[in-house]
Amino acid sequence: MYFIIRPILFRMDPEKAHEWTLQVLNSVWGRSFAKLHKVPRHSRLHRLYWGIHFRNPLGLAAGMDKNAYLLPLWDMLGFGFVEIGTVTPRPQEGNPKPRLFRLPLDKALINRLGFNNDGAAQIAHRLEYKPDGLVVGVNIGKNKDTPLDKAVNDYLACLMRFYDLADYFTINVSSPNTPDLRLLEHPFPLKQLLEALQNAVSKQKRWKPIFIKISPDISMPKLHEIIAVAKQAQIAGIVATNTTTSRENLKTPTTILEKIGEGGLSGAPLFAKSNSIISEIDKANIPVIGVGGIFSGQDAVEKIQAGAALIQIYTGLIYRGPSLIREILKAPLPHKYLANY
Numbered sequence: 001m002y003f004i005i006r007p008i009l010f011r012m013d014p015e016k017a018h019e020w021t022l023q024v025l026n027s028v029w030g031r032s033f034a035k036l037h038k039v040p041r042h043s044r045l046h047r048l049y050w051g052i053h054f055r056n057p058l059g060l061a062a063g064m065d066k067n068a069y070l071l072p073l074w075d076m077l078g079f080g081f082v083e084i085g086t087v088t089p090r091p092q093e094g095n096p097k098p099r100l101f102r103l104p105l106d107k108a109l110i111n112r113l114g115f116n117n118d119g120a121a122q123i124a125h126r127l128e129y130k131p132d133g134l135v136v137g138v139n140i141g142k143n144k145d146t147p148l149d150k151a152v153n154d155y156l157a158c159l160m161r162f163y164d165l166a167d168y169f170t171i172n173v174s175s176p177n178t179p180d181l182r183l184l185e186h187p188f189p190l191k192q193l194l195e196a197l198q199n200a201v202s203k204q205k206r207w208k209p210i211f212i213k214i215s216p217d218i219s220m221p222k223l224h225e226i227i228a229v230a231k232q233a234q235i236a237g238i239v240a241t242n243t244t245t246s247r248e249n250l251k252t253p254t255t256i257l258e259k260i261g262e263g264g265l266s267g268a269p270l271f272a273k274s275n276s277i278i279s280e281i282d283k284a285n286i287p288v289i290g291v292g293g294i295f296s297g298q299d300a301v302e303k304i305q306a307g308a309a310l311i312q313i314y315t316g317l318i319y320r321g322p323s324l325i326r327e328i329l330k331a332p333l334p335h336k337y338l339a340n341y
């Protein structure tokens with residue numbers, strides 16, 4: 001079905017196509033289609049990590065449903081979990097358009113959306129109606145105009161607003177589209193941020209897991225610094241990885257890349273890079289949610305073999321449509337054993 005619609009969608013402006021698709025999927029037609037989309041629901045797919053029951057290890061990556069508009073739909077399409085956001089405390093419009101581009105030759109996207117979202121208060125209301133059995137994580141960030149030395153307050157505000165509604169939290173310190181955000185990946189600010197958040201969690205009645213989402217553009221020594229901080233702060237795990245600012249080894253001509261300009265690149269070119277980062281984190285015994293460039297069931301298997309306990313998709317869904325979900329859930333996904341979880 002998607003192979004018929006895709007050429008039409010790919011002729012539209014990418015962001016308009018995205019909004020239009022979400023609207024259609026949210027209509028009566030979309031919901032009827034989603035009901036017809038049969039996905040495997042075997043017990044072999046169940047996972048129990050951090051005290052959370054995932055009905056399968058496949059999640060929707062952050063950014064696809066930033067505002068939590070379509071939770072029942074993702075549930076019907078078969079995802080085991082959905083990461084909404086990135087959510088900031090106050091609503092913001094994001095960067096000027098155009099800000100989303102397709103690179104079909106590379107099976108990739110470039111985006112510089114810049115955390116466009118409805119803000120924590122409005123989005124939190126939508127989470128009150130989340131479908132039973134669907135695990136929902138909230139990916140949180142800072143507003144563009146919040147100075148970096150006050151960023152902790154933004155993350156804390158989001159954490160507290162969603163604390164009773166979310167199953168887990170992801171701290172986004174790796175988007176390339178919010179100026180200087182990636183400076184929060186440096187050991188000292190990261191340590192301060194994680195300690196403040198863990199301290200807030202320790203005061204709550206129920207423990208909820210916190211993950212950090214990291215960039216694929218970090219060097220190995222830098223990755224080891226992040227791992228050390230993550231261990232010290234006893235966070236639940238790492239989401240690896242966000243989009244890359246690199247434009248290396250692409251088939252898309254340089255003239256087109258130059259015309260597109262800045263932004264984070266996602267999709268197939270990210271696959272190997274994110275897998276090597278995942279392996280390195282896994283060697284340090286930190287649980288990983290693996291994301292980046294999954295386009296097939298085999299890719300999903302390899303992402304778990306690289307060390308991921310759970311996996312997420314975004315760009316693959318744009319290129320392949322919902323049949324990718326079924327293909328992944330039918331694949332022989334290994335069950336990753338996590339010590340202490």
Ligand SMILES: Cc1cc2nc3c(=O)[nH]c(=O)nc-3n(C[C@H](O)[C@H](O)[C@H](O)COP(=O)(O)O)c2cc1C
Nearest residue numbers: 061062063085086111241242266267292293314315
């Ligand atoms: C259009 C777009 C918007 C995104 N927005 C966010 C976001 O708000 N927060 C975030 O943590 N990641 C965001 N991401 C990154 C994805 O969650 C994911 O980490 C990345 O795209 C790599 O996975 P993929 O190759 O399967 O797309 C976005 C990606 C795309 C393509």
